Amino acid sequence: MEANYWHDRWASKRTGWHQDEPNLLLVNHFPSLSLLKPAHVFVPLCGKTKDIGWLLNEGYTVSGIELNESAVSALFAELNIKPNIEKQGDLLCYTYSNLTVYVGDVFSLSADQLGDVDACYDRAALVALPPAMRVTYTQHIKALTKCAPQLLITFTYDQSLVEGPPHSVPAEEVTRHYQSAYRIQSLSALPVKDGLKGLTEAIENVWHLQPI
Secondary structure, eight states: OOHHHHHHHHHTTOOTTOOSSOOHHHHHHGGGGOOOTTOEEEEETOTTOHHHHHHHHTTOEEEEEESOHHHHHHHHHHTTOOOEEEEETTEEEEEETTEEEEESOGGGOOHHHHOOOSEEEESSSGGGSOHHHHHHHHHHHHHHHTSOOEEEEEEEEOTTTSOOSSOBOOHHHHHHHHTTTEEEEEEEEEEOTTOBTTTBOEEEEEEEEEEO
8 A cells, every 4th residue: 555545545634544532442451451651652553543642641651653744743733742853764753751753654663763662552553554564564563562562453344345444354364463472362342333434334353462
């Protein structure tokens, strides 16, 4: 999937994945990770998610990465904070206190830049990517976070009826990507209200990935 696709979505405000409140699945299930504050939480492909504000208010240190700079600017504006901005290799780095957000391709972010991570929260990254990219992405995230615990949210639905993103990522695919490094626990599997894009029934799944 080309970068221009996502830039066009942000420019045209076709950001249906963005929610106006913190995700209830995050609020309800993040405690299952049993992190000690101020643990460092990584949020890949973060957009301008309200989830970051929730994590900060809960006392966590947060890092994220997002392809589109306007989304990152909006995130900091909505948090009412003015970031320091500097160039780091191929990425821009927005920082303020215990929040760091990189602007650019997630595959350009290194483990050295990110630093030690206590957990990864993936609500909209894995499901945003087509199948071939999901293989590379999951390998990269495991290396980037040194297989830190992860709260992962996915969808399952009949993709012959609706095009992604968000893409359908069935349980067997989650297992295939992560079983070599994690114990995989299903925390929740609930129907999506009004279906996916209002077109087909879908299940939203929450997974706790615990390092082996």
